[in-house]
Amino acid sequence: ETGVTQTPRHLVMGMTNKKSLKCEQHLGHNAMYWYKQSAKKPLELMFVYSLEERVENNSVPSRFSPECPNSSHLFLHLHTLQPEDSALYLCASSQESKGVSTDTQYFGPGTRLTVL
């Protein structure tokens, strides 16, 4: 495997389900990201794990919960989602230096999530 991989590629879930999205990067990077892409809205950064620190967008609802067990793996745990959470969820990774964000983010293929 090369680059950034995401599983599953497609997911349909009910509002009461619990599911997880998985992302793995094979680039040796030290930062990983979750983005949400809804129809007709700009790409929205949800969470960042960079240099072992987690940063989040305060507007992200608590029904989304990230987990980053190591620098190569990133999860997004989903529970009691709403239909408006249906979107493409993109994972990205980059190589960061302390205090200075310079490097390019490389993206995975995304998980297309549909909440019924």
Next chain:
Amino acid sequence: AQKVTQAQTEISVVEKEDVTLDCVYETRDTTYYLFWYKQPPSGELVFLIRRNSFDEQNEISGRYSWNFQKSTSSFNFTITASQVVDSAVYFCALRITLGSQGNLIFGKGTKLSVKP
């Protein structure tokens, strides 16, 4: 505040035509990076180019070229002799370097359709 504007929502051209995608950015920072990504129907964001704010040299890569002008805060992207495979949504993005915690500011994207 940081902002990226892609005023062209959709562009349709016929194969072999040249096409320019516009990008205008706003930032008060003197050090920043600009990016272009391509998103084909498969969903993955493909990195195309990164420029830093101190390098205004135009760049050419095959049929792709980029025109960075700080005086007008623009970073336009031109595809020469377009092909059907160029059909995708193209995103321009801005990243400031200090304390941004990895935050890429994306434009809303321009959907390019190249017809045979």
